[in-house]
Amino acid sequence: xxxxxxxxxxxxxxxxxxxxxxxxxxxxxxxxxxxxxxxxxxxxxxxxxxxxxxxxxxxxxxxxxxxxxxxxxxxxxxxxxxxxxxxxxxxxxxxxxxxxxxxxxxxxxxxxxxxxxxxxxxxxxxxxxxxxxxxxxxxxxxxxxxxxxxxxxxxxxxxxxxxxxxxxxxxxxxxxxxxxxxxxxxxxxxxxxxxxxxxxxxxxxxxxxxxxxxxxxxxxxxxxxxxxxxxxxxxxxxxxxxxxxxxxxxxxxxxxxxxxxxxxxxxxxxxxxxxxxxxxxxxxxxxxxxxxxxxxxxxxxxxxxxxxxxxxxxxxxxxxxxxxxxxxxxxxxxxxxxxxxxxxxxxxxxxxxxxxxxxxxxxxxxxxxxxxxxxxxxxxxxxxxxxxxxxxxxxxxxxxxxxxxxxxxxxxxxxxxxxxxxxxxxxxxxxxxxxxxxxxxxxxxxxxxxxxxxxxxxxxxxxxxxxxxxxxxxxxxxxxx
Amino acid sequence: xxxxxxxxxxxxxxxxxxxxxxxxxxxxxxxxxxxxxxxxxxxxxxxxxxxxxxxxxxxxxxxxxxxxxxxxxxxxxxxxxxxxxxxxxxxxxxxxxxxxxxxxxxxxxxxxxxxxxxxxxxxxxxxxxxxxxxxxxxxxxxxxxxxxxxxxxxxxxxxxxxxxxxxxxxxxxxxxxxxxxxxxxxxxxxxxxxxxxxxxxxxxxxxxxxxxxxxxxxxxxxxxxxxxxxxxxxxxxxxxxxxxxxxxxxxxxxxxxxxxxxxxxxxxxxxxxxxxxxxxxxxxxxxxxxxxxxxxxxxxxxxxxxxxxxxxxxxxxxxxxxxxxxxxxxxxxxxxxxxxxxxxxxxxxxxxxxxxxxxxxxxxxxxxxxxxxxxxxxxxxxxxxxxxxxxxxxxxxxxxxxxxxxxxxxxxxxxxxxxxxxxxxxxxxxxxxxxxxxxxxxxxxxxxxxxxxxxxxxxxxxxxxxxxxxxxxxxxxxxxxxxxxxxxxxxxxxxxxxxxxxxxxxxxxxxxx
Numbered sequence: 001x002x003x004x005x006x007x008x009x010x011x012x013x014x015x016x017x018x019x020x021x022x023x024x025x026x027x028x029x030x031x032x033x034x035x036x037x038x039x040x041x042x043x044x045x046x047x048x049x050x051x052x053x054x055x056x057x058x059x060x061x062x063x064x065x066x067x068x069x070x071x072x073x074x075x076x077x078x079x080x081x082x083x084x085x086x087x088x089x090x091x092x093x094x095x096x097x098x099x100x101x102x103x104x105x106x107x108x109x110x111x112x113x114x115x116x117x118x119x120x121x122x123x124x125x126x127x128x129x130x131x132x133x134x135x136x137x138x139x140x141x142x143x144x145x146x147x148x149x150x151x152x153x154x155x156x157x158x159x160x161x162x163x164x165x166x167x168x169x170x171x172x173x174x175x176x177x178x179x180x181x182x183x184x185x186x187x188x189x190x191x192x193x194x195x196x197x198x199x200x201x202x203x204x205x206x207x208x209x210x211x212x213x214x215x216x217x218x219x220x221x222x223x224x225x226x227x228x229x230x231x232x233x234x235x236x237x238x239x240x241x242x243x244x245x246x247x248x249x250x251x252x253x254x255x256x257x258x259x260x261x262x263x264x265x266x267x268x269x270x271x272x273x274x275x276x277x278x279x280x281x282x283x284x285x286x287x288x289x290x291x292x293x294x295x296x297x298x299x300x301x302x303x304x305x306x307x308x309x310x311x312x313x314x315x316x317x318x319x320x321x322x323x324x325x326x327x328x329x330x331x332x333x334x335x336x337x338x339x340x341x342x343x344x345x346x347x348x349x350x351x352x353x354x355x356x357x358x359x360x361x362x363x364x365x366x367x368x369x370x371x372x373x374x375x376x377x378x379x380x381x382x383x384x385x386x387x388x389x390x391x392x393x394x395x396x397x398x399x400x401x402x403x404x405x406x407x408x409x410x411x412x413x414x415x416x417x418x419x420x421x422x423x424x425x426x427x428x429x430x431x432x433x434x435x436x437x438x439x440x441x442x443x444x445x446x447x448x449x450x451x452x453x454x455x456x457x458x459x460x461x462x463x464x465x466x467x468x469x470x471x472x473x474x475x476x477x478x479x480x481x
Numbered sequence: 482x483x484x485x486x487x488x489x490x491x492x493x494x495x496x497x498x499x500x501x502x503x504x505x506x507x508x509x510x511x512x513x514x515x516x517x518x519x520x521x522x523x524x525x526x527x528x529x530x531x532x533x534x535x536x537x538x539x540x541x542x543x544x545x546x547x548x549x550x551x552x553x554x555x556x557x558x559x560x561x562x563x564x565x566x567x568x569x570x571x572x573x574x575x576x577x578x579x580x581x582x583x584x585x586x587x588x589x590x591x592x593x594x595x596x597x598x599x600x601x602x603x604x605x606x607x608x609x610x611x612x613x614x615x616x617x618x619x620x621x622x623x624x625x626x627x628x629x630x631x632x633x634x635x636x637x638x639x640x641x642x643x644x645x646x647x648x649x650x651x652x653x654x655x656x657x658x659x660x661x662x663x664x665x666x667x668x669x670x671x672x673x674x675x676x677x678x679x680x681x682x683x684x685x686x687x688x689x690x691x692x693x694x695x696x697x698x699x700x701x702x703x704x705x706x707x708x709x710x711x712x713x714x715x716x717x718x719x720x721x722x723x724x725x726x727x728x729x730x731x732x733x734x735x736x737x738x739x740x741x742x743x744x745x746x747x748x749x750x751x752x753x754x755x756x757x758x759x760x761x762x763x764x765x766x767x768x769x770x771x772x773x774x775x776x777x778x779x780x781x782x783x784x785x786x787x788x789x790x791x792x793x794x795x796x797x798x799x800x801x802x803x804x805x806x807x808x809x810x811x812x813x814x815x816x817x818x819x820x821x822x823x824x825x826x827x828x829x830x831x832x833x834x835x836x837x838x839x840x841x842x843x844x845x846x847x848x849x850x851x852x853x854x855x856x857x858x859x860x861x862x863x864x865x866x867x868x869x870x871x872x873x874x875x876x877x878x879x880x881x882x883x884x885x886x887x888x889x890x891x892x893x894x895x896x897x898x899x900x901x902x903x904x905x906x907x908x909x910x911x912x913x914x915x916x917x918x919x920x921x922x923x924x925x926x927x928x929x930x931x932x933x934x935x936x937x938x939x940x941x942x943x944x945x946x947x948x949x950x951x952x953x954x955x956x957x958x959x960x961x962x963x964x965x966x967x968x969x970x971x972x973x974x975x976x977x978x979x980x981x982x983x984x985x986x987x988x989x990x991x992x993x994x
Contacts, residue, residue, distance in 0.1 A: 371583070371586075372583070386619060390649075391618065391619065392612035392615040393615070397615075401652070404653065405659070405660070408656050408660055409660055416653060420646070420649045420650060421646075423645065423646075423649050424646040424649070427641060427642055428638070434619075435626060435634075438586070438623055438626070438627060439623075439626045439627055439634070471543070473543070474543065474544060
């Protein structure tokens with residue numbers, strides 16, 4: 001019986017083995033690698049659910065957390081990676097077309113293996129409780145994303161996205177390191193537990209400097225979670241990146257950013273003077289993000305770009321939850337929201353890839369008449385859009401409900417009012433997709449839509465999960481800290 | 482196991498069968514007829530005089546930590562609303578004409594709206610009460626957008642965004658209602674919240690009532706939040722307009738009567754909300770009762786006169802359905818037993834009469850392709866039975882004695898006239914003065930509203946059915962088949978309950994309002 005489970009280590013080793021396998025068995029169909037990765041990640045997922053986590057190595061003053069939050073997010077990262085690999089399988093023909101290679105399938109293998117390394121980084125990030133660890137894990141994730149975003153190198157959009165992501169990512173890394181040094185300079189600690197321990201002794205005179213450091217860290221994390229005004233990379237990168245990478249980026253990377261955010265602000269709330277300023281800064285970010293994300297999403301005509309803006313909008317709702325940190329439900333609300341967001345975003349991308357392949361583009365107009373061309377795909381996308389909009393009987397509604405509940409409890413009334421108005425905006429732009437599918441007639445020369453059985457099954461599964469958890473969320477809530 | 486669960490699931494299962502591929506119209510007819518029978522059986526097995534007004538109660542815990550559970554149960558008022566829902570659903574399905582474009586989605590959407598209404602009226606838990614109502618939002622969007630007429634896309638957008646906004650305002654109100662309960666006792670169970678309110682555990686929370694009023698108000702098209710409704714009803718296919726105007730719009734008023742009346746009785750009558758002003762100015766105090774009175778008079782008089790100015794039947798009916806909400810709001814605002822009973826009766830009466838009118842208007846559009854008064858005229862000559870039915874429905878909408886609407890309006894007017902602090906009469910110095918309080922002024926205005934509605938209804942009746950008959954309309958077919966039967970049934974129910982309103986009043990009085 002295994003008493004504990006070094007989860008990210010196993011994932012990392014899996015990635016190395018897959019790389020080796022790729023070099024030793026040149027002739028095999030590279031898709032096999034993806035299937036192997038999916039099945040092993042599935043096994044790890046079961047293990048994370050049932051076996052207690054173990055730290056990577058025993059340390060006295062925790063820079064590695066193994067609490068429920070870490071566990072849930074390791075599971076989250078695994079699920080997101082599995083779904084990304086399934087998307088990648090569906091997307092593989094496009095990747096093959098867009099990268100130069102001497103033989104068919106060349107370069108495909110890394111596209112399946114890189115997400116595994118990202119996954120290891122994400123899982124590490126979920127446990128990181130020390131600024132140095134947070135930094136290392138974040139870099140592992142970000143660097144593997146740099147490659148994935150620019151992976152289809154014959155597509156100009158992908159290259160442009162890669163460059164933008166690289167430059168802005170590097171910039172935000174700079175902010176993060178600089179902020180960490182300021183915090184270290186004022187407290188002499190990099191461990192989050194240590195910071196909360198010594199925070200009471202920090203003299204009032206150096207609190208400004210400490211706040212400056214926290215501010216810089218917030219800016220860096222703002223880049224990661226795509227909070228306004230640090231969101232400007234999002235639309236171009238999301239639209240240009242290969243679609244599975246977009247899905248991965250908008251869920252797992254964002255979720256990891258939020259976990260780190262929740263971990264990082266926790267020690268500083270001990271000092272009321274700093275905590276109050278931190279919460280007002282977060283509220284400001286939340287308000288700006290809500291307004292920007294929702295208003296900018298209104299006129300979009302490209303579904304991938306729309307989903308990019310919608311991911312900014314959802315970051316706004318999540319930030320409301322983070323800003324309501326005093327409420328007993330707020331942490332749970334944020335995590336629940338993220339889990340729901342994962343389900344509905346991947347569902348949208350699962351439908352988007354085959355439709356875009358058949359229609360030759362991912363504009364909303366390419367979805368015209370989908371209800372008559374493929375009723376089941378249209379229904380899946382309908383549920384995904386309704387859940388993103390926050391309609392009852394979907395998991396998206398309960399997420400918003402918990403967030404608003406926490407926010408009202410913490411008297412963030414302005415944020416709640418903003419949230420309500422922007423929800424109405426959301427109905428408009430998500431229903432635009434529904435309108436295209438159900439109101440409009442399909443084009444005359446529409447090509448038939450081919451969907452693999454695996455994609456169809458996973459999409460049906462996600463749809464069922466969204467609807468069931470929307471009525472009966474108890475199983476998910478029981479998992480949460 | 483509560484018999485209410487199968488009642489709610491019946492239309493959903495029907496819709497699922499239709500989407501899988503069962504015969505659309507037949508399945509919808511069977512499902513809605515069964516649910517009508519089911520609600521009649523429930524009505525017959527309701528026991529009066531028990532110590533618990535809510536019967537058929539069953540509760541399934543959903544989120545125990547937050548006091549959320551799927552609790553179904555029905556008292557007299559819920560049963561009246563359930564009966565209304567299943568009756569209007571059957572009528573709507575019966576008069577529906579199977580469209581050429583995706584008939585399966587058409588009938589499934591109708592059944593989903595019906596399920597939303599049934600679920601909302603059968604829920605004791607406020608969380609699910611809210612959720613079920615939202616079930617109808619997307620089907621309405623699809624129904625207007627795909628099968629509507631005129632400027633259907635703009636109408637569908639406007640209605641959907643408006644309703645989504647209203648329901649999120651309402652959600653805030655419900656969350657507020659949850660959070661003002663003492664920690665540890667918080668629940669969404671309506672019975673428990675009323676218990677807490679009666680025991681004095683709830684603090685004064687006027688802003689919660691204001692949120693509920695605005696949220697429900699948007700859903701019921703309370704003036705000045707009514708602009709989504711007329712256009713949407715005019716553009717919607719007839720069955721969708723019947724279901725939405727007849728049943729779903731009643732959800733908001735039902736909610737106010739159910740939630741606000743027992744929990745915030747003092748706030749409704751005497752509450753103030755202070756709105757803080759910037760730059761150190763004095764906060765503006767708003768008297769909630771007067772605010773509601775002004776808004777409902779806006780419904781009755783302003784929208785009433787707008788209705789008289791309409792040149793097309795569908796828009797006129799849309800505005801008239803907005804206007805008639807004013808009477809029901811008046812019954813709620815006065816907050817006494819008479820007026821609340823009257824308001825509840827009006828919920829039922831207006832649901833039936835507007836459903837019948839929208840059905841007839843849809844039939845006219847099917848035959849002539851236009852609803853413009855200027856183009857129609859003399860239709861009673863080729864279609865005497867159609868004219869008779871329309872006459873009955875129009876008189877029922879006005880509130881002619883003999884129809885259940887009359888009983889409701891009379892009760893509301895009597896109740897509202899004695900509402901508020903009595904100012905009328907003789908003062909201490911012996912000088913006789915004649916003063917009316919706010920409620921009495923509102924009642925006088927509302928009574929004038931009856932004249933307005935008689936004016937536009939009779940004018941519409943005259944312009945469509947009397948006068949010279951244009952040759953274009955000489956050969957119009959008479960109303961027949963299921964549509965004739967369904968509309969006649971609605972009118973018969975209105976007549977029977979109009980002559981014997983005691984049947985309904987007995988049920989409503991047994992409810993815990």
